[in-house]
Amino acid sequence: MSPLPKNLTDSSSPHPEEACRAVSKDAPAGSGASWSILRDAADAAPQDEGSGASEPDSREALRRGWCPSTLRPMETGDGWLVRLHPPGNALTPGQLRRVAELAEMHGNGLIEISARANLQLRGVSAQTHPALVEALLAEHLVDETEHDGPQKLVLTSPLAGHDPSELIDAAALAREIGQHARMVAGLPAKAGVIVDGGGLSLDDFAADLRVVAAEEGKIAIGLPDDTWLGPVTPSDAADAVIGLLHGLAAGRRAEPSAIRRLRDLPPAGLAKLIEASGLPMASAPQRCPAPARAGLFALRDGRFAAIIGLPFGRSDAGTLAEIADIAGRNGSNEIRCSPWRGLAFLGLDQKRAEAVLAAADALGLITQDMDPRLSVQACAGAPACSRGETPASGDAAVLAEAAAPLLASGLTLHVSGCVKSCAHPAAADLTLVGHDGRYDLVFNGTTRDTPTQRLDLSQIVQRLQPGQDFHTRLITGRASGPKV
Template sequence: MTAVRPAPLVRGWCPGALRPMATGDGLLVRLHPPGGRLTIADMRCIARLSRDTGNGLIDLTGRGNLQIRGVSAESHPALAEGLVTAGLVAPDETDGPYRLTIVSPLAGRDPAEIFDAAALAAAIEALRPGLAGLPPKIAVLVDAGGALPLDGEVAELRLRAAAPEEVLVGLAGGAWFGPVRLGVVPALVAGLLRLAVEGHRASPAGVRRLSDVPRGALEGTLARFGGLRAAAPPRRPAAARAGLVRDRAGTSALLFGAPFGRCDADGLEALAGLAETAGADGFGLAPWRGFAMTGLARAEPVFAGIAAAGFITRNDDPRLVVRACPGAPACSRGEAPAQADAARFAAAAAARIADGLTLHVSGCAKGCAGAGIADLTLVGHEGAYQIVLSGTAGGRPVARLDATGLVSLLARPGGIDALVPGVSSS
């Protein structure tokens, strides 16, 4: 076949497979699996290529994508060729948008879905060729209800099932519209995203998100499709991130997590072998940096093997809900080893996390592990951490401590609240 020609390297770009991003441990290559699904063969292929062309480390992202780390400029062409040959990447992949939608790892399979989330997501993904120039941070969350609601995931455009043929549309900031008819949703989404494309073209620095588009233009487009202002839908309880849930055709899906989204080639290889032995039909990637092994007739025997491979199978494990980027030295921007320290912080704050505390550990002020507000955000700064309460990684810090001091603070009852009198971290 014709050799794949990787695109020129650009720092700070939202990376793809053919256009990687330079990081502290080499090039980072991001895969965007269609629908957030991988077959057993896909998992084995990614594991092999990660081992052969990278450092064997693999990240799961908050949009249900995968990242292969530690790739070199010399090994990247072989990686790109292998991904294209396996059908994991299109040979003409450009600058994006790579993948527009965020979905449940059981999209299209969950017996309790109100409508087929996978089908709606596929219709929205089909819009991508007409959206060249869309700011890469914009995502469309498709939530059809079911066993795994997505209320806790961050997206600038939310589509939430109101009835089998009706959808509520949510914008950043909490404004809701609709319901609109399910059949017009792809055209509505296209209209909204084109506003972002046009705005970004006119002002690249001024329009980087859908929320940067004038609200009047967004509401005008919504109104043309019947999307008038509506009450916010009730927030649903957080879904389990580890354990068994019902899958289609009377089978089960096994949910499990990767600690802070990090796994390796050996782990993927082990998962592929376990899935094959158990008769699973593949994997769904979860936006909370986890997996669903799907199509299982009997899931219980697989649990021990998944845990032995280094994955999280207990829903009460605090590492499932703590957001942490790799930090230093893997990231050249990192000012502290965020991922390594996050394990210590999660253990120290386990009781508070069980009570609902949200914790974000970021190697720098960019906050790549999550854009949303956390009760407690720890931001790497010259080897220590700045402490932000009820904010983001770019928020105003109220104190600064090293990792050892933070472990003591988090483990001490009332320690977080004592940082600033009258300010609560929960």
């Protein structure tokens, strides 16, 4: 691969956009597909997190966000955010170490894992972005579509295809849906499909369509408003899902400003979509028990997996490089990002999986399902995010400690620096929405719901204590049910 021109990495470049656009001007003739992708990256100016909002202070405008990617970074308070979608949601230990090195080299060394199991590198600049993209291409870690639809449509358990309790091969079905969905033009960027094979339950994650193994060899498909279709066989499920996605894309083309998710279709439009599918109505599958989100897991082939969590979904690059090396030395052959904002190390024997967990614990990572930090979803917040109105990540650490008994009993807490809810679009038992240094409180809802009051952090901490009103309210009512 040809080296990048000097002006792409020269920090003295007079304007960030000039440095990025220099890719297309100076690309050598015949340099191949990688230069074509770099040109695309250069021509896609970074978007601010509130991009598209005609009124920057409008809470409704902030909700109309979009999804960053490797080639189209997002402007944040600490530089550009680059979202990485590894092919098949899988990395080797060597690739994870390389990502950590690149985060240090081209960003500020902070790495996140999103609630849709994507890697995010923060603090990238216009000068460093082209070299970062080229390095990621060399590692075969860039897997992006050419259109404006979702870069990662399908979410599965990190153990999909290996979990002995699965009723279907969720990994194979997810691959089939993902491949065919790339041909569906016009899907909203935030469209999502969950494929739940019956292993680690994904009931608490939001999606447009839920593809759930109802029993051995039978699948139900969930739509908004608790509408379920089916059953279908695993061999027919992908076609059924693609047909429904075509309907969503058609609805968006008809009303692009109004239809961003399947739930935005009017009742008549949803009824027409269901009729066109030809699928019968079905009963909702039984809701599964809450899964373990971290720890030691037995796999189908007699091997084991070690699943760890990153505190509030973020870590410094050095820590991830170290755990990647430890996993590699212990024989892990595959690493997957987890929707519980962590990493699953597969292909280990039991003793070595336990060694990986012990090392992760020593590094301050989450290794036990009862860790209260696992029940707190938080974005970076201010000052890292230009839209953050509160330091959400730091406040989340305070709240996790203050509400540890509640969190251990199953409480879910979402701390959002603004109304966009990047970390957790679904409902939580308690949602805190940053507003001018304080938080709007929503019980059993999302950032889109009407808050009951606005308080500062110290007031919230005080009222979460035993005997106080928030504590009492939270132990008597919980948000529940899958969000489609």
